Structure formats: structure tokens, C-alpha cells
Amino acid sequence: MNNRQLFLSHLAQTTDFPLMIEIERASGVYLYGPEGKTYIDLISGIGVSNVGHRHPQVMAAIQKQLDKYLHLMVYGEYVQQAQTSLAEALVNTLPSPLDNVYLVNSGSEAVEGALKLAKRYTNRREIISCIDAYHGSSHGALSVGGNEIFKRAYRPLLPGIGHIRYGEMDQLEKINTETAAVIIETVQGEAGIRVGSKAYFQALRQRCTETGTLLILDEIQAGFGRTGSFWAFEAYDIQPDILVCAKGMGGGMPIGAFVSSREIMTAFKNNPLLGHITTFGGHPVSAAASLATIQVIHKENLTAQVAQKAQLFKELLVHPKIKGIRYKGLMMALEFESFEVLKPIIDRCIAKGVITDWFLFCDDSMRIAPPLTISMEEIRMACTLILESIDEVGKPL
Known part of the structure; x- marks a missing residue:
């Protein structure tokens, strides 16, 4: 069996719909699949990789x-x-x-x-x-x-x-x-x-x-x-x-x-x-x-950079479907009309190489909590892909 089959057969599952993204290695703000697919990690493994992956x-x-x-x-x-x-x-x-x-x-x-x-x-x-x-x-x-x-x-x-x-x-x-x-x-x-x-x-x-x-x-x-x-x-x-x-x-x-x-x-x-x-x-x-x-x-004086990076996310993530942004530093939530609107956007983001998700008790909002080491250019790249995903939902890849 390959890794995906082993994952489903022998690792305890907590949902019927795991993400099933296979990762071979990680560095900085990036995750890499076995066939070379690159992902920008905008959730830091849910708030874990504050200094990036494998600093x-x-x-x-x-x-x-x-x-x-x-x-x-x-x-x-x-x-x-x-x-x-x-x-x-x-x-x-x-x-x-x-x-x-x-x-x-x-x-x-x-x-x-x-x-x-x-x-x-x-x-x-x-x-x-x-x-x-x-x-x-x-x-x-x-x-x-x-x-x-x-x-x-x-x-x-x-x-x-x-x-x-x-x-x-x-x-x-x-x-x-x-x-x-x-x-x-x-x-x-x-x-x-x-x-x-x-x-x-x-x-x-x-x-x-x-x-x-x-x-x-x-x-x-x-x-x-x-x-x-x-x-x-x-x-x-x-x-x-x-x-x-x-x-x-x-x-x-x-x-x-x-x-x-x-x-x-x-x-x-x-x-x-x-x-x-x-x-x-x-x-x-x-x-x-x-x-x-x-x-x-x-x-690396990472805390001093947080406000500027959060502000750039806030300035770039403007779209009619985004109802608002709640944030404290690089803990951010992008609010959408409903989970039904948000979930396809998250799926499209992942397909385009940006990892994000929603919140346990707030499923109409997108989680953004990248490594604090993320660069301004990487923020621009990630935001471009998020906005493209919002526009492309419903269209074939």
C-alpha cells in the first residue's frame, strides 16, 4: 500500500474527510509534496511554527x-x-x-x-x-x-x-x-x-x-x-x-x-x-x-514585525465576499457570509498552494496565522492566491 492507503487503513481518523495532503518536507513558510507541489503554510500547523518550519x-x-x-x-x-x-x-x-x-x-x-x-x-x-x-x-x-x-x-x-x-x-x-x-x-x-x-x-x-x-x-x-x-x-x-x-x-x-x-x-x-x-x-x-x-x-526581532505584516494582510485582502477581518497581530479571521461560501474558497486555496482553514466554533471565517518569519513578498503572493481563489470558485481548475 502507498502512504495514502496506509494513512486511511492504520492511522486513527477523527473525521470522514481528512485533508489528505501528503507532505514530504518543510522549510520556512513552505510545505512540499512528494511530487514537488509547493504550499504556503498560512496556519503554521495551527499556531505552532511561529519561527517557521525547521528553523x-x-x-x-x-x-x-x-x-x-x-x-x-x-x-x-x-x-x-x-x-x-x-x-x-x-x-x-x-x-x-x-x-x-x-x-x-x-x-x-x-x-x-x-x-x-x-x-x-x-x-x-x-x-x-x-x-x-x-x-x-x-x-x-x-x-x-x-x-x-x-x-x-x-x-x-x-x-x-x-x-x-x-x-x-x-x-x-x-x-x-x-x-x-x-x-x-x-x-x-x-x-x-x-x-x-x-x-x-x-x-x-x-x-x-x-x-x-x-x-x-x-x-x-x-x-x-x-x-x-x-x-x-x-x-x-x-x-x-x-x-x-x-x-x-x-x-x-x-x-x-x-x-x-x-x-x-x-x-x-x-x-x-x-x-x-x-x-x-x-x-x-x-x-x-x-x-x-x-x-x-x-x-530576529520577530514581534516588532508583526504589526506591519498584519497591516499588509489587511490592506491586500479586500474583496466584496470578505465581510470583515478580525485580528490581533498575526492571529486573523476573514469573515465570509457562511461556511457554504467559505469552504469551496479554502479548497481552491489549497489546490492553488495556500494552506488555510476555518475555526472550530466559527465556520464562516478563514484562519490566517502564518509563521512570524513570513516575508512581505510571501504575504503578497499568498493574498494574490486567496483573492484569485475567491474569484475562481465555481470555475474548473
Whole structure:
């Protein structure tokens, strides 16, 4: 059997209509098929490849770590330089007292750890999240997700979960002295790029402080430079009690983390000890890749380029069928009349060599979240192909 047949026969499928794009190699903003077809990746593997595919500095860091050691011991027992150097670099991007890093393998795992930590530290049981939030697909992360379509088949989920509407001030009254934590995306991703106001986030922070509630900011998609600052919350002059990150953190390698203060994180040490456990969390190769990713973002000044690149997308993507653009940096959503209008456009884009898609909870909008390394010329090329695709839908290739 060829690769496509093996894919369908032996790999678990999650839909009846996978994209079935076969990729042989990748570099920068490009993916390459086995017969030489070239694709511009405008979604970065869903917010992962912030520094592009196979960035040379990331690849060099991986190779260097491969020559030293791979997995040695479950997380938190051995002193490993790849982990300690990464933790130091992460802390250096954050305000005090966010100085304690727990490394895991993915965003869902980071959310699970953050929820456990909030419950353990506060000795409260209620968690509040947002309608149309997406925090992952494990049971705990799914419980704080905000869309019933993805949850109903897996109930019962965690009890004590409440939901508020993102960005609405009057909803903050639901946060009270029984609430262990509010978990919220700094920029809502799968809802179709929804951006809260500075006033909203400051009011949220104040309400959490007043009630003794921990504020968990989920920057799994928004972190690592994507919005134009290293962390999206920097734009709001607030800071979380717990920060969750993953996706763009690893330069293409699997890694995640939740970060808090030493005081809060110490709650995992007792009653019970080993309050959170992971075998592969902070794998040294992934940690080395993540450290290199942070260094690349700083060295190449990628965050400073985000606003100009986002503006070029906004200027070029003008068409009667595009109803509007929502964005925060290079997290962008192009709104169309309906999914029925959008889906053929996405299919035509892919056929013409531009990878894009829609959002889990917003299927009338096109996702644009390219590697931060994308050049202005590559943006022009991609936008030309998107506009051509809009015009050509319904016509034979």
C-alpha cells in the first residue's frame, strides 16, 4: 500500500474527510509534496511554527541535544540543563512573581496542570471559563471548553464549571469567593479571533483579586510573539496568576508549560506530594528546541514585525465576499457570509498552494496565522492566491 492507503487503513481518523495532503518536507513558510507541489503554510500547523518550519537555529539546538541525551527520568527529579535553561529564559520574558515553570508535553496537559494547581492552592472547587472557549480535548480541558457540540458526547465531565460571555463586563459578577480560578484565552482562538478590550481585562483582573480567585491566562495560541508582543497580555497591563502556553513554544517540537509564582506552585509539594506528575514533560530535545525558539524570536526581532505584516494582510485582502477581518497581530479571521461560501474558497486555496482553514466554533471565517518569519513578498503572493481563489470558485481548475 502507498502512504495514502496506509494513512486511511492504520492511522486513527477523527473525521470522514481528512485533508489528505501528503507532505514530504518543510522549510520556512513552505510545505512540499512528494511530487514537488509547493504550499504556503498560512496556519503554521495551527499556531505552532511561529519561527517557521525547521528553523536552522532550532534544528541545530535539537542536534546538539541529541548528541547528549534523550529522556533520563520523570519530570522534576534530575537536574537537566535543557530544562533549567529554558525555564530561565521563559521567566525572563515574564513579570514578577511569575518565576516557576512546570514543563509538560502539550497545551491540554498545561491546562490540566493549571486547573489542578488552582484547586489545590485555593482549596476551592468552582472554575469559570468562557462560552466558545477552547482549552484542549482531554477531560478536564474539555470541561472548561465553552462549546457544547464538542462536550455532550463525553459527559459527565468535571462538576463545578461555570461559563461567562467573553468580553462582557456584567458577566464578571459571576466570579465570587467560591471560585478557584477563571481560565480565559487572552485572545479567543477557535471562536474566530475575538479580542477583549483593555478595560475588560483590567476589570477581570480586579474582580479576581477582590474575590481571591486565580486568573489563568491561556496563551497556547496567542503566546510567543503571535500578537505583536511576546505575550498577548502585555497589551492589557495585567498579569495572570497562572500562565498556560504550548503550540508556538517548541519551534515544531511537542512541549507546553504552565507558569506561576513559587508560592502558588509549592502547593504541589504536599498533601499529596507529587501533586502533578508527567513522565515526558520537558523532554530535553523539546526543551532545547523551545529555548532556541525564544532566542530566534528575540534575535530576529520577530514581534516588532508583526504589526506591519498584519497591516499588509489587511490592506491586500479586500474583496466584496470578505465581510470583515478580525485580528490581533498575526492571529486573523476573514469573515465570509457562511461556511457554504467559505469552504469551496479554502479548497481552491489549497489546490492553488495556500494552506488555510476555518475555526472550530466559527465556520464562516478563514484562519490566517502564518509563521512570524513570513516575508512581505510571501504575504503578497499568498493574498494574490486567496483573492484569485475567491474569484475562481465555481470555475474548473
